[in-house]
Amino acid sequence: MSGSSLRDAVDVMALAARVKAGDPRAVSRLISLIENHDVNGTAVLDRLEGPALHAEVIGVTGYPGAGKSTLIDQLASAYRRQGKKVAVVAVDTTSPISGGAILGDRIRMQEHTLDPGVFIRSMATRGTHGGVAGATRDAVRVLEAAGYQVIFVETVGVGQNEVDIVGMASTVVTVVAPGLGDDVQAMKAGLLEVAQIVVVNKADREGAESAAADLKEWVPRLVRTVAVKGEGIPELIEAIAEHQRIVDLQGKRS
Ligand SMILES: Nc1nc2c(ncn2[C@@H]2O[C@H](COP(=O)(O)OP(=O)(O)O)[C@@H](O)[C@H]2O)c(=O)[nH]1
Ligand SMILES: [Mg+2]
Structure with a gap:
């Protein structure tokens, strides 16, 4: 040697x-x-x-601008109040030119950067197909081994992109918001495939009610939030906890 x-x-x-x-x-x-x-x-x-670890891996997916990062910021604060160590992995599927989104995320999460119980990391997908790079899966394993109890994986997309996230997340939260020009009809097929919880964020905006009404029959669990004000966060925490209980009962987590 x-x-x-x-x-x-x-x-x-x-x-x-x-x-x-x-x-x-x-x-x-x-x-x-x-x-x-x-x-x-x-x-x-x-x-x-x-030995088997038991982190809650929460995939948060949806179109850019839907409010994923703002929601994660709020959820992270809530889990910190529960005394849990929290990690956030933001997967950048955008081109390097639009790296401003990531910078925005950093600024938004700044309050957490002073908290040693929160770990925040952006990952580049390097042109791989799908919303989540293979490296992200490994990063989640690393964070789990390091004792993070709640791990968020933020990824862009509604539809096939999240297929990758399903394998690694114990709960997938899909975030939609009115006024993004996103086609609810086009979204439904993707939602049916992957979403366990759908958040209609920006409930303060016009169009949120009709989006929620339109989606309600298509998704197992729907939560309305105003992420910027922290509204609906306790309900979302409860929906996630409820889903985790079901997953635990089914013994799907290793
Ligand atoms: N009016 C309103 N704006 C929101 C809400 N949640 C997030 N935003 C804003 O929407 C923009 C995009 O949010 P962001 O969390 O970066 O979305 P992401 O791209 O899905 O991560 C930001 O300017 C947020 O301040 C909300 O509930 N209501
Ligand atoms: Mg974001």
């Missing part, structure tokens, strides 16, 4: 230990290794496997 691979092996063990201890810098570094397809990233991942 060469000197350098010996050193790498030691790094791998140390990094795995730090991740398991919940060190956010180690978590960040490992996710970067994974994003860069670094072999050491895979080696560390392999060392994280342990």
Whole structure:
């Protein structure tokens, strides 16, 4: 064994230990290794496997501007009040030019960046198809191993994009909002496929009531929110908890 691979092996063990201890810098570094397809990233991942972990992985999906980030911000605060460690993975499916959306998310989440119990990370999909890159799945595993109890995965899209998210999330929340020009009819097929909870956000806006009425019979659970004011957040928390209870009863989570 060469000197350098010996050193790498030691790094791998140390990094795995730090991740398991919940060190956010180690978590960040490992996710970067994974994003860069670094072999050491895979080696560390392999060392994280342990007894079954029970993070709630909540996929939040919907068109850009629907209010996903604002909702996650509110939900994160609510889960923090419950004493849970929270992580947010925002998957950027947009072109690098529109990176402003991610910056906006950062600013919005700023209050949480001072809280060591919240970890926020943006991931690039690097042109892979589907709303969620393979690296995101690994990032969720890392966060779970690091002891985050609630992990949000924010991803753009309504429809086939979320098929990826279904496999990794224990609950999928689809966010719609009036005035985005989104076609409710076109959305229904996608919603029926993946949505366990549909949020009609921007309930303060015109058109929210008719959107909700139109969707109600198509989706298992519908919650109206005004994310900017925190309205409907307790109801959404309850809907998520209710869904998690069903999932637990069905024993679908490992
Ligand atoms: N009027 C209104 N605006 C909202 C609401 N929720 C979010 N917004 C605004 O909608 C815009 C997009 O929100 P954002 O959370 O970034 O959407 P995302 O692209 O789905 O993550 C922002 O300017 C928010 O302030 C709401 O309930 N009512
Ligand atoms: Mg967003």
